[in-house]
Amino acid sequence: MANISASMVKELREKTGAGMMDCKAALTENNGDVEAAVDWLRAKGLAKAAKKAGRVAAxxxxxxxxxxxxxxxxxxxxxxxxxxxxxxxxxxxxxxxxxxxxxxxxxxxxxxxxxxxxxxxxxxxxxxxxxxxxxxxxxxxxxxxxxxxxxxxxxxxxxxxxxxxxxxxxxxxxxxxxxxxxxxxxxxxxxxxxxxxxxxxxxDELDPQVVERERQVLIEQARESGKPDNIIEKMVEGRIRKFYEEVxxxxxxxxxxxxxxxxxxxxxxxxxxxxxxxxxxxxxxxIGEGIEKEESDFAAEVAAAVGS
CATH class of the missing domain: 3.30.479.20 (Elongation factor Ts, dimerisation domain)
Structure with missing residues (x-):
């Protein structure tokens, strides 16, 4: 069995973009033959998977x-x-x-x-x-x-x-x-x-942090009215009850x-x-909830591709 070195794994990874463990397995299966390992990874559908993994999937x-x-x-x-x-x-x-x-x-x-x-x-x-x-x-x-x-x-x-x-x-x-x-x-x-x-x-099952964050926002809003603190407290409690009803x-x-x-x-x-x-x-x-999507300029992408 061929000795699989780190440099061989690195070379295969750079050629295919596949994961390190997949590269090592490919080299092992093909007795250290890098080109055969490339074909093995392609056949397994693993080549370039790691490079694609850097792109946003939302x-x-x-x-x-x-x-x-x-x-x-x-x-x-x-x-x-x-x-x-x-x-x-x-x-x-x-x-x-x-x-x-x-x-x-x-x-x-x-x-x-x-x-x-x-x-x-x-x-x-x-x-x-x-x-x-x-x-x-x-x-x-x-x-x-x-x-x-x-x-x-x-x-x-x-x-x-x-x-x-x-x-x-x-x-x-x-x-x-x-x-x-x-x-x-x-x-x-x-x-x-x-x-x-x-x-x-x-x-009762609401996250206390969510409730407290909402309460602080409502307090700041109520203070804009200039009313005294005891009135503000009553205003906030009423609005918190409304918040409960909404969520x-x-x-x-x-x-x-x-x-x-x-x-x-x-x-x-x-x-x-x-x-x-x-x-x-x-x-x-x-689907995609909370994932930050990349904004792309399609026209610019096409222009860049034509110029390359």
């Missing part, structure tokens, strides 16, 4: 997968929306969502789990697909919800294919009532969450019937379901 798809009383949601990013319409990419995201469902939505476990039929992990398969599809892709995040008694309903907004779209929502409802009726109400709640962007199920799911006006809050809508739904309903938790994924 498009892609959110995918959901459901079982009887559990569901998972994943976000797999690509560089362009065009790839999100690619059937190969769609099937990959759908499969990743299913693997996430089998692993309780845990991101690390899902990344390390076997991608069905690929003979490698989800993370490794994604790296291989970077070479095949030609864009940087990342398995950014995943989450799962489950209940002992009840259902986990889902909703996908701006769907490009069944279970795939730009916004994915899961909502867990606990109840011993009729599951079909519960699932139907759960989908309505999931649609509401997609539209209304709640931060928590109840006011806590149960307090929001229900998009299906704005005359009711979500909490009251759940109470009404109990008549159809035949048992009490508790909204336990939710997950809301928006």
């Amino acid at each position: 498009e892609g798809l959110v995918g959901v997968a459901e079982a009887d009383n559990s569901a998972a949601v994943v976000e797999v990013n690509s560089e362009t929306d065009f790839v999100a319409r690619n059937e190969i990419f769609q099937n990959m995201v759908r499969t990743v969502a299913q693997v996430a469902l089998e692993n309780g939505g845990d991101h690390e476990k899902t990344s390390n789990a076997q991608f069905p039929g690929a003979g490698k992990s989800v993370a490794e398969h994604l790296t291989e697909m970077v070479g095949q599809i030609g864009e940087n892709m990342t398995f950014r995040r995943s989450a799962g919800l489950s209940v002992e008694n009840g259902v986990v309903s889902s909703y996908v907004h701006s769907a490009t294919a069944p279970g795939l779209g730009r916004i994915g929502v899961l909502v867990a409802l606990e109840s011993t009532g009729d599951k079909e009726a519960l699932r139907a109400f759960g989908k309505q709640v999931a649609m509401h969450i997609a539209a209304s962007t709640p931060l928590s199920v109840t006011p 806590a799911l149960v307090s929001q006006p229900f998009v299906i019937n704005p005359d009711l809050t979500v909490e009251k809508a759940a109470k009404e739904a109990e008549g159809t379901v035949g048992a009490p309903i508790k909204i336990k938790a939710f997950e809301r994924f928006v």
